[in-house]
Amino acid sequence: xxxxxxxxxxxxxxxxxxxxxxxxxxxxxxxxxxxxxxxxxxxxxxxxxxxxxxxxxxxxxxxxxxxxxxxxxxxxxxxxxxxxxxxxxxxxx
Amino acid sequence: xxxxxxxxxxxxxxxxxxxxxxxxxxxxxxxxxxxxxxxxxxxxxxxxxxxxxxxxxxxxxxxxxxxxxxxxxxxxxxxxxxxxxxxxxxxxxxxxxxxxxxxxxxxxxxxxxxxxxxxxxxxxxx
Numbered sequence: 001x002x003x004x005x006x007x008x009x010x011x012x013x014x015x016x017x018x019x020x021x022x023x024x025x026x027x028x029x030x031x032x033x034x035x036x037x038x039x040x041x042x043x044x045x046x047x048x049x050x051x052x053x054x055x056x057x058x059x060x061x062x063x064x065x066x067x068x069x070x071x072x073x074x075x076x077x078x079x080x081x082x083x084x085x086x087x088x089x090x091x092x093x
Numbered sequence: 094x095x096x097x098x099x100x101x102x103x104x105x106x107x108x109x110x111x112x113x114x115x116x117x118x119x120x121x122x123x124x125x126x127x128x129x130x131x132x133x134x135x136x137x138x139x140x141x142x143x144x145x146x147x148x149x150x151x152x153x154x155x156x157x158x159x160x161x162x163x164x165x166x167x168x169x170x171x172x173x174x175x176x177x178x179x180x181x182x183x184x185x186x187x188x189x190x191x192x193x194x195x196x197x198x199x200x201x202x203x204x205x206x207x208x209x210x211x212x213x214x215x216x217x218x219x
Contacts, residue, residue, distance in 0.1 A: 065177045073179040083210070 009068075012038035019043055032057055036072025051075035095138055095146040098159055104139045111138035112149075117159035126152050 003010065012035035022029065023043060030048040040062050050057035051071045058075035066074070096102055103111030112123040127134050130148050132141070141149075153159060158166060174182035184191040190203045201207070 063177065065173060066179075069177070069179055073181070074177070076180065076183065 009039040009041065010037060011041055016041070016043070019047060022047065030059065033071065036070065036075065038071050040066050040069055040071060042067055053077045095141055097146060097150050098153055101160075106138060107134065108132065108136050108138040108141060109134035115153075115159050117157065117163040118153075122157060126157070 012033070015031070015033050015035050015038055018031060020043065022031070028047060030050050032050045032052075034052045036051060036053075044062045045064055045067065047062055049060045049062065049071055051060050051074065052058075053072075053075040054077055060071060060074040095104070097112070098115050101115045103114040109123050109127060112118050112126060113120065118126070124134065126149060129152050130145065132145055132149070171182070171185050175186055176182070181191050188203055188205070189196055190200050194200055196204070
């Protein structure tokens with residue numbers, strides 16, 4: 001179910017203030033963040049975020065197209081390296 | 094046989110249902126179009142006059158995205174998700190369910206026919 005329109009998009013308060021400060025200072029430095037649930041708002045465009053995926057920080061450069069998506073969508077939490085082939089599987093066990 | 098929007102030739106059915114054979118027109122749009130054209134929804138599509146058919150066609154032309162154009166639009170939306178490297182785009186690329194369904198079993202619609210891996214079960218020597 002989608003979020004109530006009344007509330008508006010969820011934007012991490014602290015992250016938003018930080019980006020606003022950067023915008024005022026006209027700076028573009030990567031911002032480390034754990035706020036994966038934070039929606040990307042137009043103010044974020046052009047900034048690089050380092051979004052935590054539980055292990056490492058993934059670099060996410062925000063473009064116009066990403067507005068409306070969440071930061072977490074661009075920092076995958078799972079890594080699938082493919083299935084082991086038969087021989088390898090036996091050797092392992 | 095009336096031809097509306099290119100190749101669609103629904104016949105003998107009530108116009109209300111016949112219109113749904115066009116990709117992009119469902120129950121709601123079919124009724125919307127007919128009320129706009131002021132045509133009785135219960136009439137058979139084969140009984141419509143040429144004028145009524147062209148009227149329907151012009152309404153569809155002016156306000157609805159259908160068939161090829163709609164298919165292209167859907168593809169564009171998917172392509173956008175892929176281009177921005179979002180999670181959903183990645184799922185599309187891999188041909189896996191996009192909306193968080195389980196993939197341990199089932200999910201055959203997206204994954205296609207089962208690819209059996211020989212000796213996966215029980216062959217493992219300890």
